[in-house]
Each structure stands twice: as C-alpha cells, then as structure tokens.
Amino acid sequence: MHELSLCEAIAGVVKTHAEGRHVDIVRVRVGALRGVVPESLAFCWTLVRDSENMPDAQLELECVAAEVRCRACGRKSQITSAWSIWCPECDSPDVDVLCGNEFLVTSLDVS
Numbered sequence: 433m434h435e436l437s438l439c440e441a442i443a444g445v446v447k448t449h450a451e452g453r454h455v456d457i458v459r460v461r462v463g464a465l466r467g468v469v470p471e472s473l474a475f476c477w478t479l480v481r482d483s484e485n486m487p488d489a490q491l492e493l494e495c496v497a498a499e500v501r502c503r504a505c506g507r508k509s510q511i512t513s514a515w516s517i518w519c520p521e522c523d524s525p526d527v528d529v530l531c532g533n534e535f536l537v538t539s540l541d542v543s
Contacts, residue, residue, distance in 0.1 A: 435472040438535070439480040442491075445537045447484065455489040457541035463534035464498040464511070498532025 446458055458477075462468050470493050477491040498511040502519035503526040511517060511532065518525040 435468060435476045436480070438468065438473060439476040442477070442537055443480050443484040443486070446486065446489070446540060449537075449540060450486075450542050453542040455486045455540060455542055457490050457492055458537065459492045459494065459539045461494045461496055461534045461536045461538050463496045463532040465517070465529065465532040466535050468535070470495060494538070496531055496534050499530045500527035501530055502527050 442458065442460060446455055460473075462470070462473070473493065474491055477489075481487060481489045481491075498517070499508065500511055500517065500519065501508045502522060502524055504524035505519060505522040507519065507521045508530065509520050511520065517527060517529065519527055
C-alpha cells in the first residue's frame with residue numbers, strides 16, 4: 433500500500449509549510465496515472481495525521497483525469513485506463529501525456 437508512504441510525504445510538506453499552526457484542510461491534486469486509490473489515500477491520511485499531531489486536518493482530493501495528444505492522428509483524448517496509455521481514437525501508442533501525472537499539495541487552510 434503505497435498510499436501510506438504518500439500520506440507520510442504529504443504530512444512532511446504540510447508540517448513544513450504550516451510552521452506550527454493548526455492545520456484544518458490539506459488539498460492535494462492527484463492524477464489518474466499515479467495509481468493512487470483515493471479511498472486508500474483518505475484512510476491512510478487519518479492514520480498519518482493522528483501520528484503527526486494534526487488530528488483535525490481534513491484531506492481534500494482533486495482527481496485529475498488522464499489526457500493525451502496523439503502524434504499519429506493529432507487528437508486530444510481522455511484515457512480511461514492507467515494501464516493502457518494509447519490513443520483511444522486510432523489505437524496508436526505514440527502519444528504525449530498532457531495531464532494525469534500530477535501529485536501535488538496545492539493548498540492548506542491553517543488557523
């Protein structure tokens with residue numbers, strides 16, 4: 433379960449930027465190609481936030497769909513499976529990933 437180590441990394445970023453203030457909300461952008469299970473990440477966050485002395489910190493996830501531009505046909509499309517990254521229009525594997533690789537703490541609410 434790599435979600436636990438991801439939550440530990442999130443907590444490290446949060447603690448650095450919160451600078452001792454009470455953390456209310458942590459917002460994270462997660463791309464579909466990262467292989468993260470949102471429910472597992474949310475569960476692991478409850479474990480990590482308690483051990484890191486942030487018991488009230490809520491995790492808000494923004495899930496970003498994977499999108500590619502095909503070099504063969506030129507179309508831009510969303511990908512529905514992280515396991516098969518090819519153009520859904522022409523079946524070419526020659527694509528540029530435009531989004532879906534994100535994993536980023538975007539903002540914090542502190543008090």
